[in-house]
Amino acid sequence: MPRMNSTKDRLIDDAERLIQRRGFSATSVNDVLAVTGVTKGALYHHFPGKDDLELAVLKRAGEAFLRWLDDVLLGPSPRESLRHFFTCALEHHQREQFVGGCLFGNTALEMSDVSRRHTDYVDGVFREWSNRLETVICAGQRGGQIREDFPAQDLALMVVATIEGGIMLSRLCKNERPLRSCLDSLVAFLWTKETS
Amino acid sequence: MPRMNSTKDRLIDDAERLIQRRGFSATSVNDVLAVTGVTKGALYHHFPGKDDLELAVLKRAGEAFLRWLDDVLLGPSPRESLRHFFTCALEHHQREQFVGGCLFGNTALEMSDVSRRHTDYVDGVFREWSNRLETVICAGQRGGQIREDFPAQDLALMVVATIEGGIMLSRLCKNERPLRSCLDSLVAFLWTKETS
Numbered sequence: 143m144p145r146m147n148s149t150k151d152r153l154i155d156d157a158e159r160l161i162q163r164r165g166f167s168a169t170s171v172n173d174v175l176a177v178t179g180v181t182k183g184a185l186y187h188h189f190p191g192k193d194d195l196e197l198a199v200l201k202r203a204g205e206a207f208l209r210w211l212d213d214v215l216l217g218p219s220p221r222e223s224l225r226h227f228f229t230c231a232l233e234h235h236q237r238e239q240f241v242g243g244c245l246f247g248n249t250a251l252e253m254s255d256v257s258r259r260h261t262d263y264v265d266g267v268f269r270e271w272s273n274r275l276e277t278v279i280c281a282g283q284r285g286g287q288i289r290e291d292f293p294a295q296d297l298a299l300m301v302v303a304t305i306e307g308g309i310m311l312s313r314l315c316k317n318e319r320p321l322r323s324c325l326d327s328l329v330a331f332l333w334t335k336e337t338s
Numbered sequence: 339m340p341r342m343n344s345t346k347d348r349l350i351d352d353a354e355r356l357i358q359r360r361g362f363s364a365t366s367v368n369d370v371l372a373v374t375g376v377t378k379g380a381l382y383h384h385f386p387g388k389d390d391l392e393l394a395v396l397k398r399a400g401e402a403f404l405r406w407l408d409d410v411l412l413g414p415s416p417r418e419s420l421r422h423f424f425t426c427a428l429e430h431h432q433r434e435q436f437v438g439g440c441l442f443g444n445t446a447l448e449m450s451d452v453s454r455r456h457t458d459y460v461d462g463v464f465r466e467w468s469n470r471l472e473t474v475i476c477a478g479q480r481g482g483q484i485r486e487d488f489p490a491q492d493l494a495l496m497v498v499a500t501i502e503g504g505i506m507l508s509r510l511c512k513n514e515r516p517l518r519s520c521l522d523s524l525v526a527f528l529w530t531k532e533t534s
Contacts, residue, residue, distance in 0.1 A: 163451045164451075167361060243447060248447050250506050251361075251444050252361050254506075254510050255438065255509075265511055268507060291526065299516055299520065303516065306499075306503035307443075308499045310443060310446050310502055310503075311498065311499055313446065313450045314446045314461050323492045323495050324500075326488075327493070327495075330527075331526075
């Protein structure tokens, strides 16, 4: 893979940091230029419009998130894979001190009624996330580790929704309790009783 | 209670509609003035700053939401109360065609790292919501209808987080499936097996 242009990279880095904390509409092109220290011409050379820079931020973050997910959704059993993912997700947000939250959740809430381009991309990230969970949950159901009275697809959706809501509540009070409690509840919900 | 000033009321109405769809930072004072058709002087007569108008929007919406919650969290049993609330929540978002989502969730994600004033108010709304659920869940636990292996407080938190995540996913794809599926999963999670 060719090495990315470093100005382009820095623009995406800085835009991502601003967008993650403030959102898209509160992050202007001038804000990004001020942080990155490049000219408007240099920015427009790489990104024809603000939307293109924003989509580049989402695309890079989405790819990184799905790679991370593949790394952490691994364990000696489907249950341990899920548990490892839950632990790593909590640790990530603890490290961030519950600032910034989930870029994809933030984008969903800010852009759902505003921009199909942003929304479609983020919808795709959530689907990929959900599909990966579904695969692990299916394997857990086949092995009798995960409850079978719900389709794996619905259980995966529940995991995504609860984690997103838990991140939001923890971000609001800057405390891990809501997210940690939600993850514990998910374990109780997913694990079959007889083998827990 | 004295009748509210109608200009003030209209300003809050219009600001709420804009904020619910676009967020706080993308809604300018001029946007609100353009929709309401009043002068800047009239707006600043009622609200010293943009923040004060935004807080008035949150406060009115928060009070209305908690009154609505008291109305819908009612049934012949704790389970039926919860089920009625779930049904009414889904119907509300169906009527809105999954546009706008939850103002408090939107505020949490947009303002958590930006404004303590907005965040503290919304945190209070989520706590009140959670407390009301906890009361019903406690009653259900005492009657053997709701699982007792988790404190009612944690179960209430799980309900709030999952609904917020479900609303976000349904808003993203403009389809009721995610929210409906999350509510079904919550029922399976909360209800005790032996009596379901």
